[in-house]
Each structure stands twice: as C-alpha cells, then as structure tokens.
Amino acid sequence: MEQSDRLHMPLFSIRIVKDLTGLTPRQIRYYESHGFVQPARTEGNQRLFSFADVDRLLDIKQLLEQGVNMAGIKEMLDSRRKEERKNEQEREESKRVHEKIKWEALHQGNAYKASMIQGQLSHFFH
C-alpha cells in the first residue's frame, strides 16, 4: 500500500463527503467511531477523507439501506480485512519466491556461461 495512491490521498472535508454520500456529518462521525472509515486529520484536527473512504461510506450506506445492521457491517468489514491481510501475505510470499528463483537463475546462469566458455576455449587448445 502506497501513500501516494490516489485512492488513499486525504482530500475531502466532511462537508464534501456529506454532499458526495448524502450522509449527515453526524452519521459520518458515528461510522468512523465504529471503525468503518479512518480519515486522516489536518493539523487543526479536522477530518480529511480519501476516495477510498468515500467509496466505503457509500458501501456502508447501501448496506444500511438494505437492512444490514451495524454488527453485520462490522462482520463484513472484518472478513474483508482478513482477506486483505491474506492477499498481502500471499503477495509477499510470491515476491520472496520470485527473488529466490531470480537469484538462483543468476548464479546457475553464470556457472553455465563459465563452463561454456571453458568448453569453447578448450577447442582452441586441442
């Protein structure tokens, strides 16, 4: 996860988020207090929401409109976080394996080239 990712850049005041989502500032703060979003803060302690925060709030709103209660949303969020952790672990493992294969290929390749050169040179001395 990069901080430079446009999705996660802290950009919007709570008023903009209110206009974007149709939620009241009261609801937005309430959902934050339950961990549904984690907006950044300015030096003056005012919330700054990212595109990702807005998207998540829209998801929350839709779920609420469909009759899902707070506990249900919390479960979905927890399972989603679990999935993200799993994916990140898999990415790191995949990266490790890739590095290992690359390292081995490099060394095997050098040994192979060296033996080839020796083999080719040997033709001139026989």
Add this chain to the structure above:
DNA sequence: GTTCTAACA
C-alpha cells in the same frame, strides 16, 4: 464560517 467533541432530547 466550518468542524470538533460531548452530551442530551
């Protein structure tokens, strides 16, 4: 003027 937290209807 806007947003924050806390508290109460």
Add this chain to the structure above:
DNA sequence: TGTTAGAA
C-alpha cells in the same frame, strides 16, 4: 439519529 453548546 438530530441537535445543541462551547472550544479549535
């Protein structure tokens, strides 16, 4: 959840 009070 809405609304209000007093402070940033």
